Amino acid sequence: MSDKADPQTMADFFKPRLNARFKTWLKICANCALCADTCHFYLANDRKPEMIPAYKVRFINEILKGKVTIDDDYLKKMYETVYYECNMCRRCALYCPFGIDIGLMVGLQRAMLHNVADIQPAGLKSAIESYKQFGNQMSLTQEDWVDTIEWTLEEMEDYYPTLDIPIDKENVDLLYTVNAREPKFYPQDIQEAAIIFNAVGESWTVPSVDGWDDTNLAMFCGDLGTSKMLVEKTFKQAEKLKAKRVAITE
Amino acid sequence: MELYHDYLASSRIKLKEKVKVPTTLQDPCNVIRSGGLAEKNQKLAEMLSEDFRPMEYQGNYNYCCGGGGGAIPMGPEMRPYRVKCGKVKADQIRATGAKLVFVPCHNCIDAIRDLNKVYDLGIKAVHFKEVIAHNMIIPDHMLPKNDQDQDKEG
Structure with missing residues (x-):
């Protein structure tokens, strides 16, 4: 105790x-x-x-x-x-x-x-440590995240040659954020969102650093300091990139 | 989900076809009860389905899948409790006879896929965007130049 x-x-x-x-x-x-x-x-x-x-x-x-x-x-x-x-x-x-x-x-x-x-549960504790060190719950580096976007696009090239996931684009309508489990386990989720946004001609972007993980597991054990830091990261990106709205996956 | 609803409702997205098998829908607690999107959630499921079957308590009064409040990231520690209380959700899904469940939440989808195995529900749990990306009409300019007549959805 x-x-x-x-x-x-x-x-x-x-x-x-x-x-x-x-x-x-x-x-x-x-x-x-x-x-x-x-x-x-x-x-x-x-x-x-x-x-x-x-x-x-x-x-x-x-x-x-x-x-x-x-x-x-x-x-x-x-x-x-x-x-x-x-x-x-x-x-x-x-x-x-x-x-x-x-x-x-x-x-x-x-x-x-x-x-x-x-x-607190071990699962939440390790997520919090990861948030503090990497800014996301899956301990992904900026390089891991950007690489994932790039190979995700390469994989789709044969089917959708013009498919684009704009990174750090300014003056967009939508800042899109994902669950960090997507680049780690479910990259098809990112592909599907990209197909939809490209098809409707959405003005959108994803941030290359900080704020792209929209999960907030710190909230579940009442770690409001970490919780606040995560939300702020996303909104700072939205401000920096002059995005009108923030969208979270699903 | 709200965005996808608005794309379909305003015809920015048009569908090649709707889902033919019976479908039902999960209402994730934080998106629906706390987030206020019950109506759009159900509308979107209806727009995508030929045979949408609401589950009992569909909308704001729906039950949690057992994966909420950090239960999924808690991993194996929480699994026995989560699977046990998830029987309520499993029974709800089974009662609809649905073969496909729309689940607009990463925690819920992991929980419901697990319930599917444990309680042998014979369903597929999907995000909205998976169905939309596969069933929507893709504009020509996105397709490869030489074989636009082929099916690109694979």
């Missing part, structure tokens, strides 16, 4: 982030269980009461009230609840009579685990 993970530090993390909306939600939930049937985890796990969405945000109140012992077991339970039992899909919020958004509060609990206790 991290040294910082004492109950007071955790409560102090929650307090300034609990705005009027969150405070109201925490107080007003009547435990009516109308959210139960809205949750795919509840339905697929034999309707276990532990899977009811409202139960998955209990840690906030428990920690604020200071009535629990926060040890490794407690943090493990919290981790499993907010990661293994919720996709933050926000479906339950649509059915709650008070509009309580469990997904957002699960997100807040994930943020506390990440920022205070340094607990």
Whole structure:
């Protein structure tokens, strides 16, 4: 357990982030269980009461009230609840009579685990490291990315000899960004988008550095610093290239 | 997806043919429920299909595929939980009888392709752009000069 993970530090993390909306939600939930049937985890796990969405945000109140012992077991339970039992899909919020958004509060609990206790899934942690070092989740260098675009075009040459993926073109209508999994695993996605944009005569471009990966996995564990950095990279490119709009893949 | 919808709706893209097999559609949580594109998502699927079959709760009230909130990049750690809760999505897809599922999200498509294997759904999960790029009329100027009469879609 991290040294910082004492109950007071955790409560102090929650307090300034609990705005009027969150405070109201925490107080007003009547435990009516109308959210139960809205949750795919509840339905697929034999309707276990532990899977009811409202139960998955209990840690906030428990920690604020200071009535629990926060040890490794407690943090493990919290981790499993907010990661293994919720996709933050926000479906339950649509059915709650008070509009309580469990997904957002699960997100807040994930943020506390990440920022205070340094607990997060290994998959997200490595993505964050990659974002910080390379600006994308797949650890691709600028060279890898530009090379992928070039061989992607070469591969299509026989079928579409004039196909073009403009790189760093200025004054375009559209700055196109992709999921970094595309250059790594699904280059056909880039080809298909290019075919469509060429066919309609779209004015578009992709950035050669920074901001071309439109995924933001840092967001899922509440690493808002990295999350913000990623969004800023894309919008800085849009500004630099004077693009009117930013489009993300799908 | 919004862009592709607008291309088709305004006839900037015309189709050679629509998808003939029955289709249905996933509503990715962040694009639809949080992003507000439910209507265009379904319209686009309808424009591309001869036999579009909405799943139960199609649109803003649709269920998550199990891959949301970082579940896919969490990898093997999350897989058992994701596959288990994904049964709800698998049942929804099976009930439509669709053979092709439009999935405008990389996380959802990985999750649904996995569900297809685990629950033996017999479907193909595709991005919109795959179907559009294959079924659209390609302008002549994009085709090789000497054999414009040949089928270029391969």
